Amino acid sequence: MPAPRLSLKARALRFLSMREHSRLELGRKLARHAEEGDDVDALLDFLEKNNWLSQERFSESLIHRRAARFGNSRIVAELQSHGVAGEALQELKQGLNESETARACEVWQRKFGTVATDPAERNKQMRFLMQRGFSQKAVRTAMKGDPGEDDW
Structure with a gap:
């Protein structure tokens, strides 16, 4: 016997029970399963109205998952x-800026742990941190090996 088809609302709640989703992401996922007559936007509005879907919670969740490994x-x-986007993004950026140097030092310490002695190794370490999205200032500070010094 085949499994019963889930309604669009049931699918949305299942997705949200696994992890936080952005409105855009959940809308894309639900659009694949929408049938004629289903209004995905109305369902998303309903979920936001009942606080089951929250852009703020999604943003905090994503930052919490990514901050230990990636730069701003x-x-x-x-x-x-x-x-x-908008003002919410600016506030999140400001919060991330406060901890970027410390996060870059932690990532560098976990991956390398020792200050590079030759230029090839130094470039390798810099590329690694830059590809992770850290700013040049944070990379320079982390590459010194002493997170207490922040005078570059």
């Missing part, structure tokens, strides 16, 4: 790809 530019780009 990478996290902000991912937030933008999920439809977070």
Whole structure:
């Protein structure tokens, strides 16, 4: 006997029970399963009205998952790809800026742990941190090996 087809609302609640989703992301997922006559936008509005779908919670969740491994530019780009914009994005950027140098030092310490002695190794370490989305200032500070010094 085949499994019963889930309604669009049941699918949305199932997705949201697994993890937080942005409105844009959940809308894309639900659009694949929408049948004629289903109004995905109305369902998303209903979920937001009942606080089951929250852009703020999604943003905090994404930042919490990514902050230990990635820099500000990478996290902000991912937030933008999920439809977070405007003043909310500016506030999130400001919060991320406060901890970027410390996060870069932690990532560098976990991956390398020792200050590079030759230029090839130094470039490798810099590329690694830059690809993770850290700013040049944070990378320079982390590459010194002493997170207490922030005078570059």
